[in-house]
Amino acid sequence: MTTPATSPRTLFEKIWHEHVVFEPHGQPPLLYIDLHLVHEVTSPQAFDGLRAAGRSVRRPGRTLVTVDHNVPTTPGHLPITDPIAARQMEALRRNCEEFGLALYDIDSPDQGIVHVIGPELGATQPGLTIVCGDSHTSTHGAFGALAFGIGTSEVEHVLATQCLPQQRPRTMEIRVNGLLPEGVTAKDLVLGIIGTIGTDGATGHVVEYTGNAVRSLSMEGRMTVCNMSIEAGARAGMVAPDEVTFAYLRGRRFSPSGAAWDKAVVRWSALRSDPGAHYDRLVEIDASSLAPFVTWGTNPGMVAPVTATVPDPAAASTAAERGAAERALAYMALAPGTAIEDISVDRVFIGSCTNSRIEDLRAAARVARGRKVNAKVRAMVVPGSQAVKREAEAEGLDQVFRDAGFEWRDSGCSMCLGMNPDVLQPGERCASTSNRNFEGRQGRGGRTHLVSPMMAAAAAIEGHFTDVRKWRF
């Protein structure tokens, strides 16, 4: 099963090989999990399972727990008006106490979206295997980790054993040549990729993103790209670690320090695909051909450049695609041929594990500075974590947003999936920096258009989509 150490290996193969505990006869390899991230929504039934079987958590120190999906984003995360959400958060509290797990609770200065706090605490590191009961766990692959989402039964499996039986996935290289033009961001890059390969284009594969455009991205940008790997069906997304990665990690709470840091950097520097390493598939993308993108339909693959028009389903290549496009346009209340820039919005959401980090907020603030949110738009900025919030406030970004008429909120998943009170009303149209434009995702009957933070801020100001490349700052 494993490739001999002498032949060229991909980044994925190196991490996989290092983590195979052993290969039982007639069973998939048993993979060791270095870091398990846990949140309130996908864990209660897993803890119940442990209790029912009389099992304990094998490695509490490798388990990082927070509340993010349900938390209100009103000041101080209060009040919690939903008794069922409160019960779920209380269950996590009790489970952490019973099983001896540290919890970054609602009142912790370290609370935040689990995929934001893992990296910012330095818990996410190159070469680790990381899982979480959340599909956007692929985010952590930005550090050269093998990180993937799992279901609740697997959450229980990892809690009990720190291992998962795993079939080895296939590999895919997505090589992004050239450089992204000004105003075209990591979000546009990943939307462009999904638009090209489709929402199941990477199913069964671990994707490694390579090429100049990827190397040139900040850690925040790489996290945005890896985050949305799952929207192309990928098992995981990865970027090999480099100086950008090391600079981000240096000095963080759980990062190694002193001599251990130097040793870690040597080890991490070897985590790159060898020349000539074999991937099962290769996709090449020309970064210079990309534009700011806006989704027009009900999955992230239904995407168009801001300068384009809403496509005509009649032009679809198959009957199934035509039907899907017709259904999506009916839900989105859009006519074929409408210029994307003529689509007006009621709401704007800047946040989520895709785009709520400090660099995302800086980009949005650059657009918002000295301008005003359109009178008919309600716009909201939700930092990904308490730490991001503090950093943004120290830079005065909160004031930029408030002055422009944006609401400045507390940290959480918020309107990305609307499990807390932040939801769209039926028929409302939203420019959102999140990751899914599925029907009803942000609230039943709500219409979501996925965009970058700059594009979202610009839409808030104009009241409709607009090409941010034409703006002067």
Added chain:
Amino acid sequence: MKAFRAHTGLVVPLDRANVDTDQIIPKEFLKRIERTGFGEFLFHDWRRKPDRTLDPDFPLNQPRYAGASILVADRNFGCGSSREHAPWALEDFGFRAIIAPSFADIFANNCVKNGLLTVVLPEAQVAAIMKRAHETEGYRLTVDLEKLEVRDDSGFFASFTMEDFNRRCLLEGLDDIGLTLQHEAEIAAYEARRFGAR
């Protein structure tokens, strides 16, 4: 875990591609802390109009498909969120098997853990089943995991494949956590090798 060997049941067609887990079970129903009781919320926003009454056009609401236990859908079924609430809702509603040209990875994994069989068949065969389910009232299929076959009693036959370990887990209803725990010595040795003595 519940075992699956073979099952014969009524087929309901859901002629849509990329059915995401947000549709299978919308987020407002993910706050329950139990594993059971999700069936009534299955496909909630498609089954129910905004006033919460049942939409008679949605296949699952049509009397001819009442009691269906085999769902047939188009490609990439179960994409999106990792929520295991999706298979819990399908299973709780009464489904035992889902047939589609492809499934999203995490969803398919979650189904195995819950004794729910996902059968991958080529698009043409899925289309043939879909057609029969539309045209023949009371259309039933047998999904046989021992023989790796899907068949009806009017001539439809297809074979499928499934990864050996998952097949065995389903056939025997194995507790896979228990299986991993049998390897405690190997796990401890691995930890000692990588992290040193504790």
